[in-house]
């Protein structure tokens with residue numbers, strides 16, 4: 070492993086705003102961010118209070134639970150940090166496996182005194198271990214690997230398999246945002262939304278088109294740019310964006326139907342793209 074990576078891995082071990090595979094965090098994020106804001110060193114996760122929903126009482130300042138926004142596959146955490154700059158009254162968590170990428174966002178948050186953003190280093194498959202029921206108010210999924218091979222479709226972060234995980238901690242009717250340069254992942258996600266009857270709020274296959282930017286659908290949060298956004302790996306030259314609500318049951322029985330739909334769709338895509346390139350589609 071390179072020297073630079075080792076330095077970054079050592080640095081995040083000392084950062085209060087990075088938690089690597091933390092144990093016992095569900096329900097404790099509000100208390101964690103209160104300690105982070107106080108500048109507490111070596112925050113003891115075991116001692117953090119679990120948030121309780123106040124019933125028929127006016128909560129004191131210490132009890133007020135701020136909305137918690139989660140960025141999945143955050144990489145350097147541009148959304149977690151960018152949104153934290155825009156919203157002082159919400160807390161933000163970026164989650165990624167790669168410590169050297171998290172280091173970037175965590176270092177910027179430390180440098181700029183942003184005490185309401187933190188990072189978790191872990192596998193997304195394990196995400197339910199870190200949040201309690203209804204603890205998260207919104208999820209951003211930013212330029213995840215589109216997992217283009219059909220055999221990898223279950224690894225797409227908007228596959229119902231993952232949406233069922235998010236439902237375990239997202240507030241009822243909570244919103245999911247997907248930003249991607251992959252037309253395939255965009256169409257796949259729209260297919261999932263339609264098949265499971267989820268509420269689609271906004272979708273565009275050209276986020277930065279003048280028409281969309283000048284429409285009443287535009288929101289300044291969309292302008293936050295990520296590292297992978299700049300790479301244009303899918304060569305689509307367009308940023309695709311979907312906002313939807315996870316507001317329905319996701320019956321496992323429909324997964325087979327989804328498989329059939331996307332199999333047909335991926336074949337069509339291949340034929341169309343071959344046709345666009347002036348080549349004969351293979352039967």
Ligand SMILES: C[S@@+](CC[C@H](N)C(=O)[O-])C[C@H]1O[C@@H](n2cnc3c(N)ncnc32)[C@H](O)[C@@H]1O
Nearest residue numbers: 142143144165166167192193211212295296297
């Ligand atoms: C294409 S990058 C996008 C990073 C960032 N959101 C951006 O737009 O620049 C995808 C990110 O997903 C992370 N990732 C992939 N699989 C993961 C998993 N199973 N658990 C956690 N993170 C994962 C990678 O480490 C990588 O940082």
